[in-house]
Amino acid sequence: MKLxxxxxxxxxxxxxxxxxxxxxxxxxWGMGTLLVGWAVLGLADVYVLVSGxxxxxxxxxxxxxxxxxxxxxxxxxxxxxxNNLIASLIATAAYAFLISxxxxxxxxxMIVMFVVMFVSLTILMRVTKKRAARLEGKYED
Numbered sequence: 001m002k003l004x005x006x007x008x009x010x011x012x013x014x015x016x017x018x019x020x021x022x023x024x025x026x027x028x029w030g031m032g033t034l035l036v037g038w039a040v041l042g043l044a045d046v047y048v049l050v051s052g053x054x055x056x057x058x059x060x061x062x063x064x065x066x067x068x069x070x071x072x073x074x075x076x077x078x079x080x081x082x083n084n085l086i087a088s089l090i091a092t093a094a095y096a097f098l099i100s101x102x103x104x105x106x107x108x109x110m111i112v113m114f115v116v117m118f119v120s121l122t123i124l125m126r127v128t129k130k131r132a133a134r135l136e137g138k139y140e141d
Contacts, residue, residue, distance in 0.1 A: 024063070031056045040098060068124065071132030079129055084121040091117050 008016065035052050038044035044052075073079040092114040096106060 024059075028056075028059060028063075031059065036098060064124070068128050068131055071128060071135045073125065073128050073132075079125040081122065084118055084125060087121060088114050088118040 006013070031052065035049065035056060038052070039049060067073070077083045092110050095113050096110050099106060099109065
């Protein structure tokens with residue numbers, strides 16, 4: 001099926017993208033908050049948490065892949081080891097705050113969480129930098 005030609009001018013398209021962006025972030029943070037709240041308060045069974053987590057994960061992966069393909073890291077932060085370190089520490093602190101258990105068990109989990117988060121961010125940062133450099137070369141020609 002062929003879609004009809006867009007009736008929006010450039011300004012209206014940019015405004016619509018701004019609306020989409022707000023909608024995406026409301027969905028992202030709302031879904032994340034609900035999942036954490038349900039898990040912490042024990043208000044949902046396993047099936048609800050798994051299905052909600054799957055939707056949230058698809059949203060995260062779609063956003064991440066879309067940004068990497070366009071060579072975009074963040075609107076506000078530069079891709080750097082320092083920023084990866086700070087983000088990993090924040091995620092680890094949030095994890096430690098939300099998960100209960102003995103301090104020794106949590107310490108091992110926190111170390112694993114930090115390492116996985118830091119390594120993942122560093123790999124994604126390098127891939128994004130390479131993609132951005134390739135796109136810059138493509139558009140300069």
